[in-house]
Amino acid sequence: xxxxAPAFSDPRLNRPEPFxxxxxxxxxxxxxxxxxxxxxGYKSSVLRSPRQALLSLENxxxxxxxxxxxxxxxxxxxxxxxRNYAKDGDPVGERIIVHxxxxxETGRGVPKTLVEFWQANAGGRYRHKKDTYLAPIDPNFGxxxxxxxxxxxxxxxxxxxxxxxxxxxxxxSWRPAHIHFSVFGSGFAQRLITQMYxxxxxxxxxxxxxxxxxDKDALDRLxxxxxxxxxxxxxxxxxxxxxxxxxxxxxxxxxxPEGN
Amino acid sequence: xxxxxDYLKETASxxxxxxxxxxxxxxxxxxxxxxKNFSNVLVTSNTAGERITLEGKVLDGSGTPLRxxxxxxxxxxxxxxxxxxxxxxxxxxxxxxxxxxxxxxxxESGLVTFETIKPGAIVxxxxxxxxxxxxxxxxxxxxxIGLNTRLYFSDEEAANAADPVLNLIEQQVRRKTLIATRSExxxxxxxxxxxxxxxxxxxxxxxx
Numbered sequence: 267x268x269x270x271a272p273a274f275s276d277p278r279l280n281r282p283e284p285f286x287x288x289x290x291x292x293x294x295x296x297x298x299x300x301x302x303x304x305x306x307g308y309k310s311s312v313l314r315s316p317r318q319a320l321l322s323l324e325n326x327x328x329x330x331x332x333x334x335x336x337x338x339x340x341x342x343x344x345x346x347x348x349r350n351y352a353k354d355g356d357p358v359g360e361r362i363i364v365h366x367x368x369x370x371e372t373g374r375g376v377p378k379t380l381v382e383f384w385q386a387n388a389g390g391r392y393r394h395k396k397d398t399y400l401a402p403i404d405p406n407f408g409x410x411x412x413x414x415x416x417x418x419x420x421x422x423x424x425x426x427x428x429x430x431x432x433x434x435x436x437x438x439s440w441r442p443a444h445i446h447f448s449v450f451g452s453g454f455a456q457r458l459i460t461q462m463y464x465x466x467x468x469x470x471x472x473x474x475x476x477x478x479x480x481d482k483d484a485l486d487r488l489x490x491x492x493x494x495x496x497x498x499x500x501x502x503x504x505x506x507x508x509x510x511x512x513x514x515x516x517x518x519x520x521x522x523p524e525g526n
Numbered sequence: 527x528x529x530x531x532d533y534l535k536e537t538a539s540x541x542x543x544x545x546x547x548x549x550x551x552x553x554x555x556x557x558x559x560x561x562k563n564f565s566n567v568l569v570t571s572n573t574a575g576e577r578i579t580l581e582g583k584v585l586d587g588s589g590t591p592l593r594x595x596x597x598x599x600x601x602x603x604x605x606x607x608x609x610x611x612x613x614x615x616x617x618x619x620x621x622x623x624x625x626x627x628x629x630x631x632x633x634e635s636g637l638v639t640f641e642t643i644k645p646g647a648i649v650x651x652x653x654x655x656x657x658x659x660x661x662x663x664x665x666x667x668x669x670x671i672g673l674n675t676r677l678y679f680s681d682e683e684a685a686n687a688a689d690p691v692l693n694l695i696e697q698q699v700r701r702k703t704l705i706a707t708r709s710e711x712x713x714x715x716x717x718x719x720x721x722x723x724x725x726x727x728x729x730x731x732x733x734x
Contacts, residue, residue: 290612295733300539301670310668313587314723320733321694326650328661329734331610332600333626341561351559371533384549394545395556408559410549446549454600455734457672459665461540475541478670484538510534
C-alpha cells in the first residue's frame with residue numbers, strides 16, 4: 267500500500283478545494299414577494315401561466331454564470347433619452363434624472379452590470395409599431411436607453427417623464443406612469459425585468475399589473491421617490507430607484523478587466 | 527431579541543409587456559437608435575464549434591403561438607466552458623463567443639430563432655458530467671416573472687439519460703419537453719423546439 271489519500275466513492279470527497287460556506291449559489295428566490303404566474307386580474311396571464319409546479323434546481327455553473335458586458339457594448343448617448351433620438355430638438359415632457367444602485371440581497375453593489383430601460387413618451391405613446399394609442403409619437407423621442415453600473419453598482423440616466431396610457435384589460439384600465447427595467451446581475455438566475463413607478467401617482471393602487479404583487483412592501487419598493495437633492499436646478503427633477511437582485515453566497519468573483 | 531438579519535429583499539418582477547422590443551430589440555419595434563445592438567446571432571466567423579440553428583415557438587394554453595415573446599439564451603462554448611469568471615473549468619475559453627443572445631418572436635408566425643454553436647458537455651460542482659444544454663429565459667406580456675427552462679439535444683441520448691437535471695424530473699414523460707429535435711435543412715443543422723406554457727405537454731420550468 268502506498269500513502270496516497272484514499273479515493274472516496276463520493277466524488278465530492280475528492281475535491282481539492284477547502285470547505286467554504288460561500289459556494290457561489292444564489293439565495294433561494296422568495297416567490298412570496300413576486301407576482302404569481304397566474305393572476306386573473308391581469309387577464310393576459312391566464313393563458314400564459316404555467317400550471318405545473320416549478321422544478322427547484324440547486325444552482326449549477328449554468329445558473330451562477332451569465333453574460334458579461336462592457337463599455338464597448340454601449341454608445342456614448344445610450345443613457346441620455348433626451349438626446350439619443352433627438353432629430354430637430356428636445357423631446358416634449360418633464361425633464362427628469364433617474365438614478366440609483368443595483369444591489370444584491372446582501373447589500374453589496376453589483377458592479378459593471380447592464381441595465382436597460384424603456385418607456386412611453388410624455389403623452390403615454392410608445393414608439394412601437396404595435397402601439398396604436400391616439401396620443402402622438404414624439405419625433406425626438408425613441409424611449410429606450412441603457413447603462414452599465416459603476417464599481418459601486420450606481421447607474422443614472424436622463425429622460426422625460428412618461429405619461430399614463432389606457433390598455434385593454436378592463437374597459438377602462440390605465441397604466442400608471444412607469445419605466446421598464448431589465449437587469450442582469452452576474453448570474454443568469456439573477457436576471458430580472460421590472461417596472462419603476464413614480465411617487466404620488468393615483469393610478470398605482472388600481473393598476474391590474476402592479477396589484478399582481480401580493481406583498482405591499484414589495485409593491486412600495488417599485489415606487490421611486492422624488493429626490494430633490496439629485497435634481498438639477500432649472501433643468502431636471504430627479505427620482506431615485508434602487509434595484510435589488512438575488513444575493514449570492516459568495517464574495518464577488520475577481521473582476522476581470524471589462525471593456526474587452 | 528436575537529440580532530437582526532439585515533438582508534435586503536429582491537425587487538419584485540413585473541411583466542416585460544407587449545413593447546419589450548423597444549428597450550431590448552429596438553429594430554423589431556420599428557426604429558434604429560443604438561450604434562450597437564444585441565441579437566439572436568451568437569457566433570462570429572471565428573467561433574469554434576458546430577454551427578446550429580435553434581428554432582421554435584412558445585405556445586399559450588390554447589395552443590396559439592406567442593407573437594410578442596422574447597427569449598434569451600445562455601450557454602457554454604463548444605468546449606463546455608461558460609464565458610464568465612466564475613467558470614474555472616478545464617475547457618478552453620473562446621473569446622469569439624459570449625454565449626448569450628436574445629430574440630423576439632416573429633410578429634406573424636411566432637417563430638423564434640438563434641444562430642449559435644452546439645455547446646459542449648459541462649461538469650457540475652459534484653464532478654458529474656452534464657449533457658450539453660442551453661439555458662432559456664422567457665418574458666412577455668402576461669408573463670409576470672421570467673420563466674427559466676433548458677434545451678437539450680435529441681442526438682445526445684446517452685448523455686441526456688445520465689444528466690442530473692433531466693433525472694430530477696420525476697415524470698419521465700415530461701423530460702421530453704426539454705429536448706430539441708435535430709434535423710438538417712439545406713445543409714444547415716436545425717434543432718426545433720416547442721415550449722408549451724400550459725396543457726398536457728407543459729414544458730418543465732425551473733425555479734433556479
